[in-house]
Amino acid sequence: MIETLDIEITQTKESRLPQIDFANIPFGRVFSDHMLVAHYSGGKWSKTSILPYGNIPLSPASSMIHYGQSIFEGLKAFRTDGGETLIFRPWANWERMNQSAERMCMPQVPKEMFVEGMRQLVGLDRGWVPSNPDSALYIRPFLFATDAALGVRPSEEYIFMIITSPVGPYYNNPLHLKIETEYTRAAMGGVGSAKAAGNYGAAMYPAKMAQQQGIDQLIWTDAKEHKFLEEAGTMNMMCVIGDTLITPPLTSTILPGVTRDSFLTLAKDEGFKVEERRISTAEMIEAIEQGELKELFGVGTAATTAQVAKLTFEGNTYELPPIEGRVISNSIGEKLLRIKKGQEEDLHGWNTRF
Numbered sequence: 001m002i003e004t005l006d007i008e009i010t011q012t013k014e015s016r017l018p019q020i021d022f023a024n025i026p027f028g029r030v031f032s033d034h035m036l037v038a039h040y041s042g043g044k045w046s047k048t049s050i051l052p053y054g055n056i057p058l059s060p061a062s063s064m065i066h067y068g069q070s071i072f073e074g075l076k077a078f079r080t081d082g083g084e085t086l087i088f089r090p091w092a093n094w095e096r097m098n099q100s101a102e103r104m105c106m107p108q109v110p111k112e113m114f115v116e117g118m119r120q121l122v123g124l125d126r127g128w129v130p131s132n133p134d135s136a137l138y139i140r141p142f143l144f145a146t147d148a149a150l151g152v153r154p155s156e157e158y159i160f161m162i163i164t165s166p167v168g169p170y171y172n173n174p175l176h177l178k179i180e181t182e183y184t185r186a187a188m189g190g191v192g193s194a195k196a197a198g199n200y201g202a203a204m205y206p207a208k209m210a211q212q213q214g215i216d217q218l219i220w221t222d223a224k225e226h227k228f229l230e231e232a233g234t235m236n237m238m239c240v241i242g243d244t245l246i247t248p249p250l251t252s253t254i255l256p257g258v259t260r261d262s263f264l265t266l267a268k269d270e271g272f273k274v275e276e277r278r279i280s281t282a283e284m285i286e287a288i289e290q291g292e293l294k295e296l297f298g299v300g301t302a303a304t305t306a307q308v309a310k311l312t313f314e315g316n317t318y319e320l321p322p323i324e325g326r327v328i329s330n331s332i333g334e335k336l337l338r339i340k341k342g343q344e345e346d347l348h349g350w351n352t353r354f
């Protein structure tokens with residue numbers, strides 16, 4: 001049962017929808033007609049509004065700009081063959097946003113504002129949910145600090161917003177990743193498990209260095225020894241060694257991906273062997289050299305199932321097994337996508353339907 005939420009809606013005078021070529025949309029650059037906005041001050045949330053998408057006024061002293069109290073979420077809505085709209089696991093993203101908020105000393109976002117607000121926003125812009133097979137409406141909820149004060153302390157005022165963007169695939173081709181052993185994304189006790197804005201800015205320089213060598217992205221390793229695989233910064237990493245699906249356990253340095261959780265759940269349902277445990281770089285390279293590494297891939301909302309074709313470690317580049325033969329990632333990845341699109345029974349109650 002979803003609680004009703006009183007939302008003030010101001011509709012756009014002219015939809016931009018007729019100008020959009022859904023067959024050619026770059027990831028995250030085209031935004032739907034409306035956005036949701038709520039203000040927090042004096043210890044409480046204001047009435048939630050849905051407005052035409054547009055710029056927002058901000059003080060140049062806003063503490064988010066200076067000290068980085070800014071967190072976000074990412075999820076997707078899909079169009080079913082019958083024309084319904086499904087949003088995948090919004091409750092999981094709501095919980096995770098509040099965990100990020102707690103870590104960053106920001107206020108909790110009420111469930112009805114997040115989930116019901118999102119349903120109303122996506123409902124109003126339902127024409128923006130793409131129907132082509134590998135597309136979806138990407139939903140970006142975010143929360144940031146707006147106190148106009150330069151003292152370093154938690155802000156007393158915040159804005160919560162949701163914007164949405166029709167998207168195609170994030171990666172178009174199998175990836176070439178590098179295991180990063182010099183730079184660090186997250187250290188124990190830090191904010192790696194929060195979807196905090198600063199994590200992404202900090203990861204750009206090492207990624208850029210690798211991209212200059214033709215590498216797509218990095219697999220981060222632990223900050224202390226650079227010996228154990230962590231995640232890829234926009235997606236969690238999984239591999240199949242022998243017949244076992246393995247992924248690093250959740251710690252304070254790994255973002256608890258909703259896709260990761262969904263993937264592990266479905267793999268267990270299907271009876272595959274699943275282990276959440278540390279994987280060392282030495283184990284990974286040995287498994288590749290002995291032909292025991294069968295699959296390596298990333299999982300995330302934007303990336304979906306992103307296959308890794310090549311892996312670079314300490315100057316050596318390894319060709320990984322052909323993508324077509326990757327039984328676990330291909331079958332679970334497809335099953336997950338079918339559930340998201342309402343083409344397969346949603347046994348875990350993951351979809352909100354309207």
Ligand SMILES: *Cc1c(COP(=O)(O)O)cnc(C)c1O
Pocket residue numbers: 074195231232233234235236255256257258259260299300301302
């Ligand atoms: C968002 C994100 C992921 C993937 O999480 P999903 O909930 O599956 O989209 C993985 N790693 C990082 C650092 C992320 O920000």
